[in-house]
Amino acid sequence: MAKPRPDKSKTSPVGRRGFLKGAAAGAAALVAQPQIGKSQEEAPARGAASAPGAATPPAQRLARESGGAAPSATARVIERPGSDFMVEVLRTLNIEYLAANPGSTFESLHESIINYGPKPNTMPEFLTACHEESAVAMCHGYYKIEGKPMMALIHGDIGLQHAGMAIYNAYADRVPVYMVVGNHADGAERAAGVQSLHSAQDLGALTRDYTKWDDEPYSLQHFADSAVRAYKIAMTPPMGPVLLVANNEIQSHPIAETNLRIPKLTMTSPPAGDQAAVAAAAKMLVAAERPLIVAQRAARTPEGIKLLVDLAETLQCPVNSQERMNFPNRHPLSGNGGAGYQPDVTLALEVADLQNEARTARARGAKVIGISSSTLTHKSNIQDFGHYVDIDLDIGADAEATLPYLIEACKKLITADRRRTMDERGKKLADAHKAAFNAGVEAASYGWDASPVSLARITAELWPLIKNEDWSFVSPQGFVGGWPNRLWKMEKMYHYIGGQGAGGMGYGAPASVGAALANRKYGRLSINIQTDGDFNYAPGVFWTAAHHRIPLLTIMHNNRGYHQEVMFVEQQCSVHNRGAERAHIGTKLWDPNIEYAKIAQGYGLYAEGPIGDPKDLAPALKRGVERVKKDEPVLIDVVTQPRG
Numbered sequence: 001m002a003k004p005r006p007d008k009s010k011t012s013p014v015g016r017r018g019f020l021k022g023a024a025a026g027a028a029a030l031v032a033q034p035q036i037g038k039s040q041e042e043a044p045a046r047g048a049a050s051a052p053g054a055a056t057p058p059a060q061r062l063a064r065e066s067g068g069a070a071p072s073a074t075a076r077v078i079e080r081p082g083s084d085f086m087v088e089v090l091r092t093l094n095i096e097y098l099a100a101n102p103g104s105t106f107e108s109l110h111e112s113i114i115n116y117g118p119k120p121n122t123m124p125e126f127l128t129a130c131h132e133e134s135a136v137a138m139c140h141g142y143y144k145i146e147g148k149p150m151m152a153l154i155h156g157d158i159g160l161q162h163a164g165m166a167i168y169n170a171y172a173d174r175v176p177v178y179m180v181v182g183n184h185a186d187g188a189e190r191a192a193g194v195q196s197l198h199s200a201q202d203l204g205a206l207t208r209d210y211t212k213w214d215d216e217p218y219s220l221q222h223f224a225d226s227a228v229r230a231y232k233i234a235m236t237p238p239m240g241p242v243l244l245v246a247n248n249e250i251q252s253h254p255i256a257e258t259n260l261r262i263p264k265l266t267m268t269s270p271p272a273g274d275q276a277a278v279a280a281a282a283k284m285l286v287a288a289e290r291p292l293i294v295a296q297r298a299a300r301t302p303e304g305i306k307l308l309v310d311l312a313e314t315l316q317c318p319v320n321s322q323e324r325m326n327f328p329n330r331h332p333l334s335g336n337g338g339a340g341y342q343p344d345v346t347l348a349l350e351v352a353d354l355q356n357e358a359r360t361a362r363a364r365g366a367k368v369i370g371i372s373s374s375t376l377t378h379k380s381n382i383q384d385f386g387h388y389v390d391i392d393l394d395i396g397a398d399a400e401a402t403l404p405y406l407i408e409a410c411k412k413l414i415t416a417d418r419r420r421t422m423d424e425r426g427k428k429l430a431d432a433h434k435a436a437f438n439a440g441v442e443a444a445s446y447g448w449d450a451s452p453v454s455l456a457r458i459t460a461e462l463w464p465l466i467k468n469e470d471w472s473f474v475s476p477q478g479f480v481g482g483w484p485n486r487l488w489k490m491e492k493m494y495h496y497i498g499g500q501g502a503g504g505m506g507y508g509a510p511a512s513v514g515a516a517l518a519n520r521k522y523g524r525l526s527i528n529i530q531t532d533g534d535f536n537y538a539p540g541v542f543w544t545a546a547h548h549r550i551p552l553l554t555i556m557h558n559n560r561g562y563h564q565e566v567m568f569v570e571q572q573c574s575v576h577n578r579g580a581e582r583a584h585i586g587t588k589l590w591d592p593n594i595e596y597a598k599i600a601q602g603y604g605l606y607a608e609g610p611i612g613d614p615k616d617l618a619p620a621l622k623r624g625v626e627r628v629k630k631d632e633p634v635l636i637d638v639v640t641q642p643r644g
């Protein structure tokens with residue numbers, strides 16, 4: 001279909017934000033660095049354009065000095081670019097922040113976001129990202145705290161390719177990310193060179209296998225409709241990243257339409273399980289002798305956590321919380337029931353792959369019930385949907401929306417006799433929970449004085465410093481031995497936000513910064529235990545934290561290597577019956593050792609380390625916490641044991 005070419009005759013020689021005025025202000029920005037506000041960049045003082053050296057627009061001055069071609073400073077002024085309307089649309093979506101690495105495919109939209117309207121650069125506020133992957137992963141972490149999407153503004157096909165890994169992590173984690181990608185769709189209009197190189201005829205195709213929805217609107221009205229629809233799709237379980245292509249032709253041409261309207265956003269209520277299926281599940285659970293709840297991506301909200309507690313207490317059933325904080329970890333029913341507790345009925349809530357549960361259940365003649373919204377939607381290429389498993393009852397619904405009905409159905413079925421049996425079971429489960437907790441504390445003492453420092457010691461030394469604060473652990477714990485869950489008391493949703501989604505490295509640092517951004521307005525203390533391999537994907541996100549005053553305590557888990565891969569290669573050495581002496585090749589980050597404190601200082605953070613003596617740890621962590629409480633990002637580099 002041919003794309004309509006908007007009428008350009010409406011350009012006028014004078015306007016609200018003429019090119020010349022913009023160029024002069026840009027020059028002023030080059031000579032006088034603006035003061036940065038706490039959460040938002042403020043414009044340079046008016047009148048600064050008359051500062052010495054500001055008379056020549058910067059691009060032209062640089063071009064003259066370097067002998068290159070400069071953009072021509074014609075007096076062409078676009079009175080009201082389409083991007084102004086696009087910003088009006090975006091502002092109805094209640095998106096607080098966007099992260100972007102700047103690019104010419106969205107320059108018109110960029111300018112409208114930061115200049116247009118009575119409250120420019122708000123809803124969303126523009127945050128500078130040093131890498132598109134970081135921009136999207138920031139959105140990922142932000143959602144997990146705030147429960148609503150953040151926006152990533154992405155530059156054409158090149159930016160989208162950089163963003164790909166982070167989009168995939170969010171997709172696999174069923175996390176909504178609101179992405180707008182610039183493009184020059186009209187071949188007749190775009191310039192040779194980068195405008196062509198960075199554009200595509202079907203931009204969404206690059207990531208369509210791992211976005212929930214994408215669209216390329218051909219007109220401003222189409223943009224408005226699709227922008228609202230995209231939000232709605234992203235936020236309907238199973239949630240996921242969505243992508244809107246913002247063609248330069250609709251961004252930068254004057255608004256020709258006179259009847260544009262922004263449609264109302266009406267959210268889709270998440271699907272709850274069918275009544276008969278829920279009743280059948282309740283019957284199996286109430287009759288079970290050793291029921292087990294496995295909760296992975298459920299629950300999605302603090303209310304969901306309360307519901308999960310209600311169900312567990314109703315049934316006196318252990319909850320094996322596999323991922324994010326979805327069940328208080330000091331609750332007596334938290335855990336897998338202890339050694340020897342072999343479930344006869346397992347209820348799996350939003351579990352990505354039920355192969356393990358189903359296989360062990362089959363071997364014992366036990367039953368598995370699944371409740372998941374993921375079963376309602378499938379794509380073909382990427383295999384994140386896991387294995388086909390022959391479970392006993394499969395409820396295609398949002399688990400959190402189904403829980404109230406399931407709890408009610410269970411309560412109706414529980415007789416006084418069943419109650420007594422369940423309460424007896426509950427006492428045993430509480431003992432098992434306590435034993436597991438005590439075992440964790442004891443295990444933490446092993447290698448207490450070791451150098452390099454143990455992960456358990458870092459986690460234990462942190463606890464007295466944070467336990468009376470409103471804290472939030474914003475990085476994955478899989479690579480830190482799960483110690484925070486074993487040693488800290490987690491009861492609020494933001495106490496642990498879970499892992500990468502698809503296991504893609506390069507998530508930890510930016511997702512932590514995004515989560516810390518969301519925590520900032522609540523005054524929460526955000527903690528990131530940062531693995532070194534992950535750090536090195538795109539460390540520039542720490543500059544973003546410094547620049548935008550995002551308080552975050554980062555403790556480097558600096559084991560000087562890609563330890564997961566060290567273990568894999570060592571394993572192969574033994575499978576191939578050869579020595580493991582060379583397993584460090586390709587897996588270690590030493591010679592030279594990386595100086596993380598210096599890198600962080602270079603990005604503008606307060607930083608200390610490397611710390612190798614565990615006695616130096618507690619005072620450094622204390623200094624770090626104090627500084628973060630004063631709204632600074634801080635990095636403490638600790639040389640650590642490989643994993644434990």
Ligand SMILES: Cc1ncc(C[n+]2csc(CCOP(=O)(O)OP(=O)(O)O)c2C)c(N)n1
Nearest residue numbers: 479503504505531532533534561562563564
């Ligand atoms: C994008 C990406 N590339 C490669 C891998 C393979 N991989 C899995 S774990 C790992 C090591 C990560 O190192 P680090 O973050 O330091 O954690 P450690 O294993 O040392 O605990 C790698 C490279 C991956 N998961 N994701």
